[in-house]
Amino acid sequence: MARPQAHPHIQEFALIRSLEGQFARHAPGLVQGIGDDAAVIETSAQAWWYFTTDLLAEGIHFDMKSATSESIGYRAAMANLSDIAAMGAVPRYLLISLAIPRTLKRSHIYKLYRGLMKACRLYDVALIGGDTSASKAGLFLSITLVGTTSGRRALFRRGAKAGDDIYVSGTLGDSLAGLKLLMSRTTSYSLVRRKTKFSRSHRQFLVRRHSHPTARVAEGQWLNDGQLASAAIDLSDGLSGDLRHLCEESRVGAEIELDTIPISPACRAYARAIGVSPIRFALTGGEDYELLFTASPHNCETIEQQAQTRGYRITRIGTIRPQRFGIQMRSDGRTQPMPATSYEHFR
CATH class of the missing domain: 3.90.650.10 (PurM-like C-terminal domain)
Structure with a gap:
């Protein structure tokens, strides 16, 4: 799959840090926001909620010529499931939004969803919503996954110490x-x-x-x-x-x-x-x-x-x-x- 050409003005991780510095704000119940594999929200119950999202673009994250619709859906779900796994949480709910080009057949969409749900069923994850739109520039998938832990404990990227x-x-x-x-x-x-x-x-x-x-x-x-x-x-x-x-x-x-x-x-x-x-x-x-x-x-x-x-x-x-x-x-x-x-x- 061809990589995109270098953007003359944007560096991905520098952009993320800049956006975090300008727009990220503390909010009630926010345990972890931008900067980790998932966001963590503290509720009144003895539990934390985890939110992670991915945007996948045709030609960048997948190629319809080398991947089936089913495998695209499966891998998209696993990418988000893996973020929840890295936090040590239990995946619960999935939301997906699609921007669909005119060239994509209805059968491909059903196969994509079958791949998504095949991955989700392995972990008892429920699809609870999403959205669809037309696209003039290929297929786009936006996936949000929600997870929980019963206690107030998570695995973060921060926490490693010399000698570990x-x-x-x-x-x-x-x-x-x-x-x-x-x-x-x-x-x-x-x-x-x-x-x-x-x-x-x-x-x-x-x-x-x-x-x-x-x-x-x-x-x-x-x-x-x-x-x-x-x-x-x-x-x-x-x-x-x-x-x-x-x-x-x-x-x-x-x-x-x-x-x-x-x-x-x-x-x-x-x-x-x-x-x-x-x-x-x-x-x-x-x-x-x-x-x-x-x-x-x-x-x-x-x-x-x-x-x-x-x-x-x-x-x-x-x-x-x-x-x-x-x-x-x-x-x-x-x-x-x-x-x-x-x-x-x-x-």
């Missing part, structure tokens, strides 16, 4: 590899025909990881309910970018051990077949929707034991350092700054 361990769930880089395969079908099939170690099962795994990702909702609730994590974020923009977001909010640095980053056999096989390092996929690939979280070393044994018992794949990949350390990556005994290589709108 850094963990990720699952494996990284699969979604980007799957997207590349969908965008170059001839290349992917020729890799299989040439009898490299990249097989059809590898291809199927990576494509599914892109088109039908999994939001780590249960893992987020486990970390929050057990007060096991000090900070968390979901991996939607890539490890290099999302780690940087967490460190900025916590005002800390980080050191990542590249050799410990969990990469699936399928992603490794694909990277070898096309002659690139699999670490590149892990650092730059967004939309894996895994959790990146930090925890006190005192919780290390508890986290690893409970994760094994519950069947969660959790991997320690580094350590939080003081802010002056920056964000570094270590491999083969050498340390170097981690480049900011993940995707950013308007760049």
